[in-house]
Amino acid sequence: xxxxxxxxxxxxxxxxxxxxxxxxxxxxxxxxxxxxxxxxxxxxxxxxxxxxxxxxxxxxxxxxxxxxxxxxxxxxxxxxxxxxxxxxxxxxxxxxxxxxxxxxxxxxxxxxxxxxxx
Amino acid sequence: xxxxxxxxxxxxxxxxxxxxxxxxxxxxxxxxxxxxxxxxxxxxxxxxxxxxxxxxxxxxxxxxxxxxxxxxxxxxxxxxxxxxxxxxxxxxxxxxxxxxxxxxxxxxxxxxx
Numbered sequence: 019x020x021x022x023x024x025x026x027x028x029x030x031x032x033x034x035x036x037x038x039x040x041x042x043x044x045x046x047x048x049x050x051x052x053x054x055x056x057x058x059x060x061x062x063x064x065x066x067x068x069x070x071x072x073x074x075x076x077x078x079x080x081x082x083x084x085x086x087x088x089x090x091x092x093x094x095x096x097x098x099x100x101x102x103x104x105x106x107x108x109x110x111x112x113x114x115x116x117x118x119x120x121x122x123x124x125x126x127x128x129x130x131x132x133x134x135x136x
Numbered sequence: 137x138x139x140x141x142x143x144x145x146x147x148x149x150x151x152x153x154x155x156x157x158x159x160x161x162x163x164x165x166x167x168x169x170x171x172x173x174x175x176x177x178x179x180x181x182x183x184x185x186x187x188x189x190x191x192x193x194x195x196x197x198x199x200x201x202x203x204x205x206x207x208x209x210x211x212x213x214x215x216x217x218x219x220x221x222x223x224x225x226x227x228x229x230x231x232x233x234x235x236x237x238x239x240x241x242x243x244x245x246x247x248x249x
Contacts, residue, residue, distance in 0.1 A: 022178075053238075061224055063240035109179070121167040121186025124228075124238055126179040 021045065022110050022127035030133050031100045038085070039095040039130045041110030050114045052093040053124060054084065057107040066108075069093055100134045107131050139163050142227050142241035149217065150249055157212040157244045159227030165239070166231060168210040170202060173224040173243070185210060217248045 023042045031037040043052065054066040069077045069084045077084040085094040097104060108131075111124040140161045149155050159168065170182040183202040184192035190202065199221070201213040210227060224245050230238040 055240075061226075061243040061245065063226065063228070065238070121184050121191045123169050123181045123184050123192070125181070126171075128176075128178045 020127075021125050022112055024110055024127035024130050026130045027128075028131045028133065030135065033102060033134060033136050034099050036096060036098045037100055037132065039097070039108050039110075039132065041093045041095065041127060043091050043093060043110070043112050045091075045112065045114050047114045050112055052084070052086070053111040053113070054082070054093075054095045055109045055111060055126075056104075057109060057129070059106070063109070067095065097132075100132075102134050102136060105132060105134045140227055140229055140239050140241035142225075142244050144244060145242065146245050146247075148247045148249060149214065151217060151219075153217075154213070154215045156214065157225055157227075157246075159210040159212075159241055161208055161229040161239070163229065163239065164207075164231070165229035166207065167229065168204065169228045169230075169238070170210065170212055171226040171228065173226055175223075179226065183212075214246075217246075219248050222246055222248045 021044050026040055029037055050071045052069045056064045056066055067077050067079045067082045067084050069086045076086050081098045083096045085096055107129045109129045110127045113122055113124050115122050143158045167186045169184050171179045172182055173179050182196050185204045188204045188207055199216050203211040224243045226243045227241045228238045
């Protein structure tokens with residue numbers, strides 16, 4: 019079974035509009051972290067935002083916010099006021115286990131391609 | 137500029153060639169990773185190193201051979217690859233207690249002909 023599911027292969031949005039990218043996850047570990055990355059056509063993975071399983075509040079980083087619904091195991095990324103430069107592939111990823119455990123890799127979803135038009 | 141440096145950025149190799157991919161980080165991170173990204177597939181984790189020791193148990197074809205000479209360097213040796221091995225190979229590093237995530241390199245785009 020997939021641990022990270024991103025059901026939207028592609029999303030289209032106009033400049034200045036908000037967009038939500040969906041992510042659901044599956045884990046039985048009570049301690050985990052959820053990450054969102056942006057991958058432009060250049061290939062580099064750019065870290066956007068992080069949510070820990072024990073965090074009481076939803077994470078926010080500038081125009082990015084994470085709608086974390088623990089009971090539903092969802093961690094949707096909300097981008098407010100979209101810009102042309104936001105056009106890229108977006109990946110949701112999860113780390114299982116506490117941070118003190120060294121060498122725990124991220125597991126990624128298939129990604130969502132976001133296209134922002136003017 | 138990324139703090140994880142991967143070389144080369146592009147590589148074209150024949151199926152009988154031997155080549156190596158290099159990944160270097162100078163952030164003092166204790167863990168390093170190799171991922172393979174094929175078109176329309178999720179990133180596939182290939183190898184994990186923590187404190188220079190391999191700690192994964194993923195089944196990866198033996199034509200891929202990782203090497204971690206020191207805590208800052210992670211190599212991926214390639215031999216007798218197949219065309220389906222053509223992909224973007226991404227290296228990443230992480231530190232314990234790193235809530236900001238994992239730092240990725242820009243990748244090596246590999247084409248096997």
